[in-house]
Amino acid sequence: DFQMTQSPSSLSASVGDRVTITCRASRDISTSLAWYQQKSGKVPDLLIYQASTLQSGVPSRFSGSGSGTHFTLTISSLQPEDVAFYYCQNYDNAPLTFGGGTKVEI
Amino acid sequence: EVQLLESGGGLVQPGGSLRLSCAASGFIFNSYTMGWVRQAPGKGLEWVSDINQSGGRTFYADSVRGRFTISRDNSRNTLDLQMTSLRAEDTAVYYCAKARLTGSSYDSWGQGTLVTVSS
Numbered sequence: 001d002f003q004m005t006q007s008p009s010s011l012s013a014s015v016g017d018r019v020t021i022t023c024r025a026s027r028d029i030s031t032s033l034a035w036y037q038q039k040s041g042k043v044p045d046l047l048i049y050q051a052s053t054l055q056s057g058v059p060s061r062f063s064g065s066g067s068g069t070h071f072t073l074t075i076s077s078l079q080p081e082d083v084a085f086y087y088c089q090n091y092d093n094a095p096l097t098f099g100g101g102t103k104v105e106i
Numbered sequence: 107e108v109q110l111l112e113s114g115g116g117l118v119q120p121g122g123s124l125r126l127s128c129a130a131s132g133f134i135f136n137s138y139t140m141g142w143v144r145q146a147p148g149k150g151l152e153w154v155s156d157i158n159q160s161g162g163r164t165f166y167a168d169s170v171r172g173r174f175t176i177s178r179d180n181s182r183n184t185l186d187l188q189m190t191s192l193r194a195e196d197t198a199v200y201y202c203a204k205a206r207l208t209g210s211s212y213d214s215w216g217q218g219t220l221v222t223v224s225s
Contacts, residue, residue, distance in 0.1 A: 034211030044151060049211040087151050091211055094165035101150040
């Protein structure tokens with residue numbers, strides 16, 4: 001079965017810290033990867049698509065990189081409003097699997 | 107402004123059926139792939155199903171294939187999810203989502219509708 005493995009499952013960092021979340025695909029998905037942010041009680045928001053393209057309106061402290069099977073989401077300077085769950089998603093081929101999520105806390 | 111409004115959620119007994127609908131506005135509906143994503147209480151996101159612009163191609167997660175049917179009515183700008191043989195593990199908030207491009211990420215999401223499968 002195709003899987004997206006996200007790590008860590010949770011992290012706690014200080015305001016201003018650099019934070020990195022990793023997503024690994026069980027097969028090559030090229031750059032067909034998206035990152036979403038979901039704040040408590042809210043709907044998911046698209047942050048990054050095509051592995052590294054920032055969605056319109058997303059702060060530049062967010063960045064994505066990677067291709068093939070290894071991807072990263074980086075927050076260059078963590079802000080209080082970044083407290084949320086973060087999910088990666090494959091959209092190369094069905095199933096459009098999500099990673100298990102990463103909880104980011106201050 | 108893109109708006110997606112889900113309806114049809116509720117309490118249903120195991121083995122029962124339910125039909126979810128999503129009313130779309132603010133974009134050219136028949137130009138975009140649409141999908142359903144669910145989230146069980148306190149859990150992560152789970153992709154459920156996708157349908158292409160014409161409705162001629164559909165895709166399903168293994169967990170729902172054979173029980174759920176996705177469809178769309180481009181004349182009414184609506185997306186549906188017919189759910190049958192419901193199980194307790196189908197309990198979740200179901201989100202309607204618009205793809206950014208064909209075979210792409212989701213750039214707009216509805217507020218979700220809660221489906222509870224319980225006796």
